[in-house]
Amino acid sequence: MRIAFMGTPPFAVPTLAALHAAGHEIVAVYTQPPRPAQRGKKVQQSAVHHWAEEHGLPVHTPKSLKSPEEQEAFAALDLDVAVVAAYGLILPEAILDAPREGCLNVHGSILPRWRGAAPVQRAILSGDGETGVTVMQMDAGLDTGAMRLVGRTGVDDKTAGELTDELAAMGAALMVRTLSDLHAFLPEAQPDEGVTYAAKIDKSEARLDFLVSAVQVERQVRAFNPMPGAFFELDGERYKLLAAEVIHPAGTVPGAAPGTTLDDSLTIACNPGAIRATRVQRAGKPAMDAADLLRGRAIPQGTRLA
Structure with missing residues (x-):
């Protein structure tokens, strides 16, 4: 034709x-x-x-x-x-x-x-x-x-x-x-x-919202990979979260405000539930496994992410 x-x-x-x-x-x-x-x-x-x-x-x-x-x-x-x-x-x-x-x-x-x-x-x-x-x-x-x-x-x-x-x-x-x-x-x-x-994706949607369920946060991570990249901020630096797993899909984590790390392995409280980051990218750096990131940049339990 x-x-x-x-x-x-x-x-x-x-x-x-x-x-x-x-x-x-x-x-x-x-x-x-x-x-x-x-x-x-x-x-x-x-x-x-x-x-x-x-x-x-x-x-x-x-x-x-x-x-x-x-x-x-x-x-x-x-x-x-x-x-x-x-x-x-x-x-x-x-x-x-x-x-x-x-x-x-x-x-x-x-x-x-x-x-x-x-x-x-x-x-x-x-x-x-x-x-x-x-x-x-x-x-x-x-x-x-x-x-x-x-x-x-x-x-x-x-x-x-x-x-x-x-x-x-x-x-x-x-x-x-x-x-x-x-x-x-x-x-x-x-x-x-x-x-x-x-609707067209607005870049503002890529900021992770830990006030929603862990299931929804994990969907946000997958939906914005590769572009524009779901992210959180820590100490003024942006971290793209490229992959994550749901750890606690429905249960509220006692004493943990949404967006707070629950351990030293980048497990993050949501509302309800929690996710664990598995693949992360710092601004201007290559993507890496979360474990590799944490060896060079500790993010201890109790850290609040924005």
């Missing part, structure tokens, strides 16, 4: 690669413009941009698709379909309507649950037992389009990074399967019940 691909982060790359490997004619790749990134603020291409250039695919980086000029250029591509995966720009109706088969989106949840920007993190934070990928026929709404194919997987104890990688691979396979026979996977309207919205 004659395809335009539209995506930006690493999540989108497996779908682009799978379409390329399947022999589809990818006539254009749309991605977010290069932007300053990381500490040095060096301008960097998106993951999709980098992959597309490496494989000789033409790349377009408009800041918006709202102008008549951009819409006319898109229509002139004479597309069978556009495939979208975490592109990050709103597609006007003129873009949605231009390809003969419309625009298909790889969305990282089982719709209608977790429409919106951060479905993987919200699924973990909410304690969902299952999530997945929906291949959706896009319309003008926010992830409201009809579904063509759905894949499922357990959330289990996966981090957001691990789950995102799994869903990216699943979405790539589902999209290739969908395009193999669009008439076999006809659009089906989303259910009216069960709609939830996955």
